[in-house]
Amino acid sequence: MAIFKKPILRSLTSKTREMPTGLWTKCPSCSEVIHNFALEENLQVCPKCGHHFNLGSRERITSLVDPDSFEEHDASMSSVDPLGFKGVTTYADRLRSYKQKTGLVDAVTTGGAKINGHSVGLGVMDFNFLAATMGSVVGEKITRIIEFSTKQKMPVILVCASGGARMYEGMLSLMQMAKTSGALALHAQARLPYITILTNPTTAGVMASYASLGDIIIAEPKAMIGFAGPRVIRETTHQTLPADFQTAEFLEKHGLVDLIVERAKMRSTLSDILGYLGSK
Amino acid sequence: MNKQTLDFEKPIVELEQKLGELLRQSEERKIDLRSEIESMQRKIEATRERVYGSLTAWQRVQISRHIARPFFLDYVRMACTDFVELKGDRLFGDDASMPGGLATIGGIRCVVIGQQKGRDMKENLLRNFGSPHPEGYRKALRLMRMAEKFGFPFVAFIDTPGAYPGIGAEERHIAEAIAVNIRDMMALRTPIVSIVIGEGGSGGALGIGVADRVLMLENAYYSVISPEGCAAILWKHRKHAPEAAEALKLCAPDLVKMGLVDGVIPEPAGGAHCDPEQAADNIRATIEKELQILSKTPIEKLLTSRYEKFRRMGVFEE
Numbered sequence: 103m104a105i106f107k108k109p110i111l112r113s114l115t116s117k118t119r120e121m122p123t124g125l126w127t128k129c130p131s132c133s134e135v136i137h138n139f140a141l142e143e144n145l146q147v148c149p150k151c152g153h154h155f156n157l158g159s160r161e162r163i164t165s166l167v168d169p170d171s172f173e174e175h176d177a178s179m180s181s182v183d184p185l186g187f188k189g190v191t192t193y194a195d196r197l198r199s200y201k202q203k204t205g206l207v208d209a210v211t212t213g214g215a216k217i218n219g220h221s222v223g224l225g226v227m228d229f230n231f232l233a234a235t236m237g238s239v240v241g242e243k244i245t246r247i248i249e250f251s252t253k254q255k256m257p258v259i260l261v262c263a264s265g266g267a268r269m270y271e272g273m274l275s276l277m278q279m280a281k282t283s284g285a286l287a288l289h290a291q292a293r294l295p296y297i298t299i300l301t302n303p304t305t306a307g308v309m310a311s312y313a314s315l316g317d318i319i320i321a322e323p324k325a326m327i328g329f330a331g332p333r334v335i336r337e338t339t340h341q342t343l344p345a346d347f348q349t350a351e352f353l354e355k356h357g358l359v360d361l362i363v364e365r366a367k368m369r370s371t372l373s374d375i376l377g378y379l380g381s382k
Numbered sequence: 383m384n385k386q387t388l389d390f391e392k393p394i395v396e397l398e399q400k401l402g403e404l405l406r407q408s409e410e411r412k413i414d415l416r417s418e419i420e421s422m423q424r425k426i427e428a429t430r431e432r433v434y435g436s437l438t439a440w441q442r443v444q445i446s447r448h449i450a451r452p453f454f455l456d457y458v459r460m461a462c463t464d465f466v467e468l469k470g471d472r473l474f475g476d477d478a479s480m481p482g483g484l485a486t487i488g489g490i491r492c493v494v495i496g497q498q499k500g501r502d503m504k505e506n507l508l509r510n511f512g513s514p515h516p517e518g519y520r521k522a523l524r525l526m527r528m529a530e531k532f533g534f535p536f537v538a539f540i541d542t543p544g545a546y547p548g549i550g551a552e553e554r555h556i557a558e559a560i561a562v563n564i565r566d567m568m569a570l571r572t573p574i575v576s577i578v579i580g581e582g583g584s585g586g587a588l589g590i591g592v593a594d595r596v597l598m599l600e601n602a603y604y605s606v607i608s609p610e611g612c613a614a615i616l617w618k619h620r621k622h623a624p625e626a627a628e629a630l631k632l633c634a635p636d637l638v639k640m641g642l643v644d645g646v647i648p649e650p651a652g653g654a655h656c657d658p659e660q661a662a663d664n665i666r667a668t669i670e671k672e673l674q675i676l677s678k679t680p681i682e683k684l685l686t687s688r689y690e691k692f693r694r695m696g697v698f699e700e
Contacts, residue, residue, distance in 0.1 A: 272606055281693055343549065
């Protein structure tokens, strides 16, 4: 006969903590509950474990450039539905709802800016808008900022994030890979520096074009970076994927990126690199 | 020839069987069935015209994947002479899914490359079902540089379901291999012709597809995503691939209309697999014609118009 009974702890374990929505965020990495204001202050990085949350393009630009130096280009350029794409929902519907949800016009913001006094052409993708897929607008705005920078003899910095091509635009979206990479060929011929920053996640068509073409390629910690999606790879190869597969650290280990830089140090790192490659 | 019959081809195959029967009877029994035979032949022609005159996008996708369809090395054999295969990327290995080398097309010395599928399991394992690894794209780039160095035009045959999604491919940076090709083809100082002969599978196709002339065989498709992949994402099930194929506008006529592809090479009645020699003739004649024009164009002008062509691609409003 047991003298001691196992204590019943049900009441302690089953209790879920209620969180008012919109005020607190739970870190998916360390489970710390963080006040949204603290998260914002810390550039959407968990103060406890350093997990990098998605950072919107506006906040990203503010975090990188000299105050008031950003001059946006092509702010009103917006997507149309060139194929009249009808799936379960139409492309036109999707565009409308994402514009409303994010307050953005499309998935990239571009413009001229200064970083520690260095003039640069800057493009920042925003994963919140249709998974930052690349359609005609993304391709055109990126191409224009590259061409503008070539003309102005400036470095280009592209902050990438993308789920890939925007299939609602069919082959028009695939060809944006050629258009943007072509513009980079001319920028490179002019011996101008090109820096890419790969954020979570950067994949597929964007990865197989301008994201991989930087003279310097920087990744954010733990960012998922790759060509094919892990599910597709698992289904095609029937292999177990390595634990760190397609993370920034995996790419660093295999020699595919120059360095991994945490968000708080991104601006100073860019400034250091521009000190070597940029012109004031 | 391995003749796999597609659903919509069945009426034609059935009539062809009847015709065979008529021919056999007239031969064996020495009876005059000439009028029946002629009417059957007319019927076959009419049915063929009806079926192939109104192909849906999905039907074309099926033809483009037909097991009996001529593959890259079939065209090398039929449309080129003196092929010398050149292997390897000089870095890691040789990718058998994308063979390439020196070849003469209509008297013009060229560097050729193409994605190659297999017809049986053994060959498909060797060719990786036509899905290249990074080594394929890096070999292609090596051969492009060779073409540029020796002043040969570069001719690429596209026929891939897509670049290979695998662990090794990611470790050796397939995305970078494709990206570098796309960028460097834009500035390659020699004429480039790319022809989609079967499947034009997304980035894996574009990785050898930036060209002065991008051409497609009549029943080939060129798409940003496979119809099955698109259906799985947008319709939540692969069975909707026919609708996805329609929506993606991935057939040659639509792509020409949108200015994304420069021209269509006609296929013999019933598709390239019905008369591979004819298909090869059409390809050779087209390459010859295009290369004659391109080789007379000054290189600076060629590069400008190559850039301008891709630069114009995109539809948006401001």
